[in-house]
Amino acid sequence: MTLFTQQLFNGVALGGVYCLAAIGLTLVFGVLRIPNLAHGSLYMLGAYVTYFFLTTVGVPYVAAIGIAALILFVLGVLLERLVFHPLRNSPHTHHMIAAIGAMFFFQAVAQAIWGADFRRMETPISGSLKILGAEISAQRIVIIVTAVVVLSLLTWFIKRSIHGQTIEAIEQDRTGAALVGINPAMVSMLTLGLSALLVTIAAGLVSPINLLSPTMGDSLNLKVFAIIILGGLGSLPGAIVGSFALAITETMTSTYISSAVGEAVAFIVLVAVLAIKPTGLFAKAVQR
Amino acid sequence: MLLEIRGLGKRFGGLDAVKNVDLDVQEGQITAVIGPNGAGKSTLFNLIHGFYRPTAGTVSFNGRDITQSSPHSSVNGGIARTFQTTHLFDDSTLLENVLAGRIVRSKSNVFDAIFHTPRHRRESALNHDKALEALEFCGVAEFRHDLASNVPQEVQKRTAVAMALATEPELMLLDEPAGGIPEEETTDFGNLIRSLPSRGVSVLLVEHKMSMIMDLADTILVLDHGQKLAIGSPAEIQSNPDVIRAYLGSTKDEEN
Amino acid sequence: MSALKNPRIIGTLAVLLIIALTPVAFGDENYIMRVITVGLCSAIAVYGMNIILGFTGQLSLAQGGFFGIGAYTVGLLTTDFDWSFWQAFLVGVVGTSAIGYLSGLIALRTKDEYFAIFTMAIGFIIYLTISRWEAVTHAHSGVNNVKFPEAGDIVDFSNPTVMFYLVFIILLICVYITYAIRRSSVGRTLLTIRTSEDLADAIGVNVGLSKQLAFAASAFFGGIGGGLYASVVGFIGPDAATVDKTFEFLMFILVGGMGTVAGPLVGTMIVTFLFELFQDFQAYRFIVLGPIIIALVIFAPRGIVGYLGGFIDKRARNRRIGSAHKDGTAQSHSTAEANGTATPDDSVRADNTADSDGSTRPGTAERRETAADTITTEDEEK
Numbered sequence: 001m002t003l004f005t006q007q008l009f010n011g012v013a014l015g016g017v018y019c020l021a022a023i024g025l026t027l028v029f030g031v032l033r034i035p036n037l038a039h040g041s042l043y044m045l046g047a048y049v050t051y052f053f054l055t056t057v058g059v060p061y062v063a064a065i066g067i068a069a070l071i072l073f074v075l076g077v078l079l080e081r082l083v084f085h086p087l088r089n090s091p092h093t094h095h096m097i098a099a100i101g102a103m104f105f106f107q108a109v110a111q112a113i114w115g116a117d118f119r120r121m122e123t124p125i126s127g128s129l130k131i132l133g134a135e136i137s138a139q140r141i142v143i144i145v146t147a148v149v150v151l152s153l154l155t156w157f158i159k160r161s162i163h164g165q166t167i168e169a170i171e172q173d174r175t176g177a178a179l180v181g182i183n184p185a186m187v188s189m190l191t192l193g194l195s196a197l198l199v200t201i202a203a204g205l206v207s208p209i210n211l212l213s214p215t216m217g218d219s220l221n222l223k224v225f226a227i228i229i230l231g232g233l234g235s236l237p238g239a240i241v242g243s244f245a246l247a248i249t250e251t252m253t254s255t256y257i258s259s260a261v262g263e264a265v266a267f268i269v270l271v272a273v274l275a276i277k278p279t280g281l282f283a284k285a286v287q288r
Numbered sequence: 289m290l291l292e293i294r295g296l297g298k299r300f301g302g303l304d305a306v307k308n309v310d311l312d313v314q315e316g317q318i319t320a321v322i323g324p325n326g327a328g329k330s331t332l333f334n335l336i337h338g339f340y341r342p343t344a345g346t347v348s349f350n351g352r353d354i355t356q357s358s359p360h361s362s363v364n365g366g367i368a369r370t371f372q373t374t375h376l377f378d379d380s381t382l383l384e385n386v387l388a389g390r391i392v393r394s395k396s397n398v399f400d401a402i403f404h405t406p407r408h409r410r411e412s413a414l415n416h417d418k419a420l421e422a423l424e425f426c427g428v429a430e431f432r433h434d435l436a437s438n439v440p441q442e443v444q445k446r447t448a449v450a451m452a453l454a455t456e457p458e459l460m461l462l463d464e465p466a467g468g469i470p471e472e473e474t475t476d477f478g479n480l481i482r483s484l485p486s487r488g489v490s491v492l493l494v495e496h497k498m499s500m501i502m503d504l505a506d507t508i509l510v511l512d513h514g515q516k517l518a519i520g521s522p523a524e525i526q527s528n529p530d531v532i533r534a535y536l537g538s539t540k541d542e543e544n
Numbered sequence: 545m546s547a548l549k550n551p552r553i554i555g556t557l558a559v560l561l562i563i564a565l566t567p568v569a570f571g572d573e574n575y576i577m578r579v580i581t582v583g584l585c586s587a588i589a590v591y592g593m594n595i596i597l598g599f600t601g602q603l604s605l606a607q608g609g610f611f612g613i614g615a616y617t618v619g620l621l622t623t624d625f626d627w628s629f630w631q632a633f634l635v636g637v638v639g640t641s642a643i644g645y646l647s648g649l650i651a652l653r654t655k656d657e658y659f660a661i662f663t664m665a666i667g668f669i670i671y672l673t674i675s676r677w678e679a680v681t682h683a684h685s686g687v688n689n690v691k692f693p694e695a696g697d698i699v700d701f702s703n704p705t706v707m708f709y710l711v712f713i714i715l716l717i718c719v720y721i722t723y724a725i726r727r728s729s730v731g732r733t734l735l736t737i738r739t740s741e742d743l744a745d746a747i748g749v750n751v752g753l754s755k756q757l758a759f760a761a762s763a764f765f766g767g768i769g770g771g772l773y774a775s776v777v778g779f780i781g782p783d784a785a786t787v788d789k790t791f792e793f794l795m796f797i798l799v800g801g802m803g804t805v806a807g808p809l810v811g812t813m814i815v816t817f818l819f820e821l822f823q824d825f826q827a828y829r830f831i832v833l834g835p836i837i838i839a840l841v842i843f844a845p846r847g848i849v850g851y852l853g854g855f856i857d858k859r860a861r862n863r864r865i866g867s868a869h870k871d872g873t874a875q876s877h878s879t880a881e882a883n884g885t886a887t888p889d890d891s892v893r894a895d896n897t898a899d900s901d902g903s904t905r906p907g908t909a910e911r912r913e914t915a916a917d918t919i920t921t922e923d924e925e926k
Contacts, residue, residue: 035657086842092656093603097798098841100791105834112828218787222668225661233657260676267665267672271650274662278653337746363748375743377736387729388736392748394729398761401728402721408728415729455748 006134007255008248013140015247016147020202021220022227022239023154024195030171030234031191033092034084037099039199040221041106042079044214046072046200047207048110051121061124065204069197076196077189084192085185103217110214123208143205150201151240158236167191171234219263223250226270232280290315290350290459290490291336291367297344298328298335298514305331306514308345313459313507318481318491320501322525323511324534329494330372332511333461336492337369338362349459363392368457370448372464372494378437382428382447385436386419389454393418419454425487426450426480442469442477449480453489460484462493466500474500502526510534551856555849556806560719563813564712567705577704578776583816584711585773590796590808591718592765597794598803599731600758601738602655605790606647606663609670610763612785613640614770616674619687619780629693629775636771637764644763648756655741659755667787675782686781690774701775711772715809718765723805734758738803795833798840801847810849 025039049071053064083098128137158164166182167190210216227246231238246266254262273281291313298306306328313319321329334340336347338359346355349365357365368389377385394415400408423429426446431439436447445465452460466477478500484491495501501508502522510517510531518528525531563584570576589611596604617636621627627635647666654662674681681687692701699706725731733754736744741751774780783789792815800811822829840847846854 029657035661083838083842090841090845091601093597093601093660094841094845096603096657096660097794098838100794101834101837101841103834104791104830104837108828108830108834112831219668222664226665229658229661260672263676264669264672267669270665271647271662271669274654274658275650278650278655278658280658339742339745359745360748360750363746368748369746371743371746375740375746377739377743380739384732388732389747391729391733391736396729398725398728398730398757401724401730404724411729451747 002133003255005132006136007251009131009134009136009140009144011248011251012244013143014206014251015244016143017202017206018220018224018227018243018247019147019240020150020205021199022224022231022243023151023236024198025224026228026231026234026236026239027167027171027191028195029228031167032080032084032088032188034095034099035225035233036084036192036195037096037221038079038102038106039195039224040217040219041103042072042076042196042217043199043203043220044110044212044217045075045106046196047121047203047212047216048114050200050204050207051114051119051212054121065201068204069200072196072200073193076193079196080189080192085188103221107214107217114212114214116214118211118213120211121207125208137209139205139208146201146205150198154198167194223266226266229270229280230273238281289313291492292348293336293345294347295345296332296335296342296347298331298340299343304514306335306342306511309509309511309514309516311509311516311519313490313492315458315490316485316488317506318485318493318504319507319509320505321492321494321509321511322496322498322501323517327511328514329511330463331514333369333463333492333494336362337367337461360392363455363457366456366458367461368452368455368459369461370445370452370463370465372467376436376444376447376451379435381433382423382436382439382443382450383419383432385447386422386432386450386454387415389422389451390415390419392455418456419450422450422453423447425453425483427476442473445469445477446480453487457489459490459492462491462495464494464496466495466497478504552805552853555852556719556723559806559810560716563809567708571705574704577708579816579820580813581704581708581711581776582773583812584708584715585769585776586793586796586816587769587809587812588711588715588718588772589766589769590793590800590812591715591722592762592769593793593797594722594802594804594808595725595734595765596758596762598797598807599725599734599738600755602651602755602758603660604663604759604762605660605787606644606667606670607762607766607793608787608789608791609667609785610640610644610766611770611773611789611793612670612674612782613643614767614772615774615780615784616681616687616770617767618771618774619690620681622691622775623687623689629691632691633693633771633775637767640767640770641760641764644766645756645760648759651759652752652756663759664787667785667790671782671785671787674785681782684782686779687774688779690778690780692775707776711776714768714772718768719805719809722808726805735803795837797847798837798845799847801850801853802845804847804849804853807847807849811847814848 021039021043025036028034028036028039046068049068050064053059053067054061057064059067079102083102084095087094087098123139125138125142128135129141130136156164158168166187169182170184170187223246227242228235228239230246231240231242246269249269250262250265253265289312291311293309293311296306296309296311297304309328309332311319311321321332323329331340335342338354338357338361342355346353348354349362349367352365354362354365354367377388380388394411396405396408396411399405400411420429420432423432426449428439428443428446428450431443431447436444439447445468449460449462449465462481465481466474469477474497481491481493481504493501493505505522507519508522508525509519510525510528512534517534518525518531520528563580566580567577570580589607592610593604593607596602614636617639618629618632621632621635622629625632647663651659651662651666675683677683692707693710695701701707701710725734733744733749736747736749737751737754744751770784773784796812796815797808798811799815800809801807818833819829822832844851
């Protein structure tokens with residue numbers, strides 16, 4: 001039972017990380033209609049930039065994440081401008097291929113600067129709490145709390161602020177939004193920037209638990225795609241539910257079956273879902 | 289009876305796009321569906337052809353129930369269709385477009401292609417002939433080597449009909465076949481449609497150009513808000529008070 | 545014989561001839577022969593990608609996985625189970641195709657990004673199985689001493705040149721199959737799906753089944769490429785099945801030209817050469833190659849062969865228009881006639897038009913417009 005509680009908390013913490021990563025990806029899909037295959041590499045860069053400011057420059061942990069998030073925001077905007085914007089009228093396969101090119105580029109850059117070896121990021125947050133007999137590390141609690149705070153802020157941003165509302169408007173109806181004077185190009189940049197910012201927060205939070213490597217984004221990439229397909233591409237609530245559902249399933253299978261199965265569970269679930277419903281579980285009903 | 293529709297309905301969300309429609313299409317005839325915009329004409333076509341699954345009712349073709357069949361099996365069974373906005377493969381030639389319509393009648397597979405079997409050669413020649421014949425029938429054979437995107441609208445519309453003809457249908461669903469064609473050319477286009485039954489192709493069409501419909505159709509179904517308002521010969525429809533009322537109320541729509 | 549007048553076919557034959565003659569130049573250099581032969585193995589897998597991505601317009605990210613299955617089947621069966629190469633190769637190819645066919649049962653229902661992500665998941669599951677199922681695959685220790693093909697005393701496949709010719713002959717078959725598919729109604733079916741699934745559906749194409757078969761065919765080629773690769777290099781590790789492998793293939797086909805007959809081979813050879821050039825920089829090569837991929841897809845999505853093909857078409861069209869003006873007849877009339885007389889059969893024509901769009905068979909109306917734009921601008925250039 002203690003093990004179960006322990007793993008449940010771990011699962012929820014992991015779910016928070018997935019959530020921050022998945023929401024950006026699903027927003028990008030909703031607004032730009034692009035599955036950004038470079039998302040995982042933005043996560044990886046976010047982790048390394050945080051690491052750089054924390055370890056090499058020596059700023060405090062929270063500030064390091066904040067600076068990294070801002071830098072990645074700019075990078076996201078650039079990615080939209082330089083890569084996706086020129087391709088907006090191309091067949092969908094072209095975006096995906098370009099995103100793959102960007103991914104390779106980011107990985108190579110990270111490897112050139114920080115090397116291919118694993119690196120460990122130290123965190124100032126240490127110690128642990130005892131909850132229901134389970135030992136929960138403070139880092140995981142920070143992850144859960146941050147995820148909840150960031151998600152609430154994001155929801156507020158999308159529902160209340162002008163920029164957020166335009167994102168939502170475009171996600172629902174691109175032509176209509178253009179008609180009422182919303183600039184889709186601006187919103188596209190903002191959305192990609194925002195997705196990079198969110199995924200950096202996720203990376204900064206989880207890095208002290210995991211190790212850093214240039215390919216750390218690969219498996220996250222696939223998992224987050226599994227999540228947003230489960231939740232329906234473009235759906236925010238779907239991404240949130242999918243993140244926690246997948247993370248908990250993954251932690252539990254790793255604990256009670258085997259770690260290899262735990263790692264594969266996301267894809268097995270994904271394949272199963274697509275077999276049953278080719279457009280994802282929560283996708284809007286397709287006219288057929 | 290070639291096509292029998294009974295109690296056909298489709299709900300989107302809580303809205304009835306098509307409700308309780310009955311229609312018979314006789315062999316060798318031209319049947320038209322008219323009605324104001326949003327009356328459910330295109331939805332009806334999509335239901336017959338299998339793009340949408342009906343939520344009520346049945347469709348049968350040549351006595352066979354095709355209510356649940358997919359578009360490609362409808363085509364295989366002998367129902368071809370054209371779209372309201374002309375759908376062609378823009379960066380292919382007209383001949384290539386019409387050859388694409390032959391796919392459904394091609395029996396040779398990838399191994400025939402690889403080993404260049406007699407069947408493959410025979411079929412290639414046949415497909416080529418049939419495609420050319422369809423283009424000629426529709427009067428656009430001279431444009432066969434032009435890209436679909438480079439020919440005038442009217443030629444595109446005729447090619448769409450040729451492409452549908454190439455699938456060797458018994459029934460052709462034409463969704464506003466003359467839409468976007470200049471008024472002076474509609475008579476010619478009407479003649480093309482009129483000549484289809486003589487080839488053994490019955491026609492079910494949706495059209496806004498009322499003069500054309502009255503001239504062409506043997507039977508007219510009037511839809512309003514997804515339901516049958518009236519059905520009958522052009523003369524009957526023209527004198528039907530319900531139809532007149534519905535149309536007077538929506539003259540503006542008609543002009544679009 | 546009319547085929548020999550087609551510049552496309554002449555070009556393809558010339559490329560094949562050059563490759564066929566490489567042993568004459570490098571026969572003694574084992575390393576170079578090895579690199580070229582490995583390149584040919586990849587090219588075979590890239591031909592598989594061409595069928596699903598180039599013809600059918602669906603991005604499959606499972607190709608590296610299929611390559612890996614082919615390689616590991618041959619690798620494991622010839623070492624741990626001591627089968628002959630040919631038996632193992634047969635099982636590998638059939639097995640890979642079967643897995644492609646079965647996963648195609650799901651893939652056929654998905655499209656566009658769902659198809660891509662689904663195939664990425666398939667690829668990753670294959671990779672995970674290979675890299676984690678230690679009891680069977682030896683995980684990261686890989687498989688050593690994969691057998692060369694047996695041939696009694698006739699030829700010696702341990703000789704790099706002999707091995708080269710084996711792979712080359714199989715590659716030739718793949719090129720021919722691609723060419724045959726391209727000219728047939730099978731190819732027309734796939735290209736129809738690439739342009740518009742709805743329109744394909746409306747003219748009676750069984751879109752789902754076609755996609756499934758195309759996917760199985762791509763797996764078939766992947767299995768052949770992988771099986772040969774295992775024997776050529778003699779040692780395989782899990783990196784033979786990674787998503788990176790898929791991306792490598794993607795780059796090959798992008799450079800060469802999606803949906804063309806010669807593109808996969810040309811692209812693979814050129815990029816393999818570039819990889820060798822950047823050998824010293826190893827992982828950093830993507831600092832240069834990543835932006836190149838992006839630039840290609842933005843500025844030159846049709847690939848080398850696609851553009852050469854477009855150039856040939858443009859010249860052919862101009863010549864026709866030129867002769868039309870001489871006759872003083874309307875352009876479209878004589879275009880048809882000139883062509884009708886030049887090629888009584890449609891085979892060459894069919895090839896031309898199918899190629900003329902290179903890679904961009906766009907789906908939506910909006911996209912089709914842009915494609916039409918490119919065509920007109922090309923005409924204006926001249």
